[in-house]
Amino acid sequence: MHALLRRTGFSLFALFASCGVGAQAQAAAGDTRLGAIGMEGELPARDAVAALYAELDFQQATQSYLWALPLVSYAQWQAEFRDKLGAKSGDLMVLDSYEDKLGVITANATTPYILGFVDLNETGPLVIEMPAGPTAGGIGDFWQRAIIDMGQTGPDQGKGGKYLVLPPGQQPPDDAGQYYLAKSETMNVLVGFRVLDPDPAKGKALVERFRMYPYAQRAEPAKTRLLSPGGKAWSGTQPRGMAYWQRLHGIIQKEPVNERDRFYMAMLASLGIEKDKPFNPNERQRKALEQGVEVGELIAKANTFAKRFPDAQYWPDRQWDKVLNIADPSQRLTYYDQLWERSAWFYEAVTNTKGMVSKTPGLGQTYLGAYTDNSGNWLDGGKNYRLRVGANPPAKQFWSMTVYDIDSRCLIDNPQRKADLSSRQDLKKNPDGSVDLYFGPKAPEGLESNWVQTLPGKHWFSYFRLYAPTLAYFDKSWKLDDITPVQ
DSSP: OOGGGGOOSOOHHHHHHHTSTTOTTOSEEEEETTEEEEEETTEEOGGGHHHHHHHHHHHHHHHHHHHHHHHHHHHHHHHHHHHHHOOOTTOEEEEOSHHHHTTSBTOOSSSOEEEEEEEHHHHOSEEEEEOSSSEEEEEEETTOOEEEEEETTSTTTTSOEEEEEEOTTOOOOTTGGGSEEEEOSSSEEEEEEEEOOSOHHHHHHHHHTOEEEEGGGTTSOOOOOEEOOTTOOOOOSOOOTHHHHHHHHHHHTTSOOOGGGHHHHHHHHHTTOOTTSOOOOOHHHHHHHHHHHHHHHHHHHHHHHTOOOTTOBSSTTSOOEESOOOSSTTOBOSSOBOHHHHHHHHHHOOOOOGGGGOOSTTSSEEEEEEOBOTTSOBEETTSEEEEEEOSSOSEEEEEEEEEEETTTOBBOOOTTOOOEEETTSOOOBOTTSOEEEEEESSOOTTOGGGEEEOOTTOEEEEEEEEEEEOHHHHTTOSOOOOOEEEO
């Protein structure tokens, strides 16, 4: 390696200035996005080469950050369950209370979550016994691609059944016909579902009938352990700084490399992150990684909270976006995979199933996101807002409006200990059947039941969910108002 490529500790600005206009050895200066680059004829000046490589490293780190968001998200979540909550591979975590869900990115505050991570390196093929009942869930790989839905939008259609999860490359056993097959492309998987029955006792009984165990132990399966956070704090939000890359390096060691990811693996290798090798970045690599994770997250925020996907805006005269713009849970279109739609969704949310992108009236869920008020201004926790939900919302089951913290993308952690308003609550209605929802630091007098407390000095965003959306949602004959500032 040339000596100039080993120089570190300089800022890009200072280096570009030192090799730009006024450097006597240069024949010309190339004016670029990076500033003036010293040139020697058609070539960059020798003392400009290091800056160009530094820019390349930075760009690789930034793109790798955005690419890895879904993988790091699940790896972080899995590690928090293991290290802070004591969950082992194959255990189920029941997240029911407000505090339980504070670590879940854009959690639904209305229904309980039942979730477990399984390392197929440890278990081999995995059997899941899904009980009958009103549930929505599925099995996903660690790139957050849905492998198979379970429950009402799965092949069991809410009637229950046995599923068999196969690790990458594993052939189905002779008795595979007894199961719904789920072939994973990663060794680690998430198994999860939500109970949709509003009766807590029925929901609890359903969860207790769930079974998950290695196929090799099917003759005498052990009972599945059900755990709860028990008040312990945890966070599934992707870490920042070098911790992001450490988490990525760790999960890469456990997973096969998909063919579509080999060029990204090449970029990571130049930054010191490789499969089957320790992570010990040098000063040059560390600097690029630290800068890349910082700028990468800023780009992720723009890509998420100010979407530029052509069909993201649901109504042309409203600020509401479709938050899930991945056309199919495989993330694959005819000629490319949806990298930027994937990055947006898995920065602000977790999991993806076919039920979450259902276009069949009466099945699945839909998600609309509001990041701004009716004038396009970010939602400010120090201001007061109103949202009018028109009469007859198009939801066969129920609707909910949930407030999230921008920084964590999790439920707002407010003194009120409440983040959502829904049709399952006793909300005050207007004479025409519409409902006014309020958001701000203080409740409007007499409307406390219709209010979520926001935090001054912090911004927020919201999801409006429809469970079992009806035709009026899909044909857009029903329209949701924008969030509007009020005094």
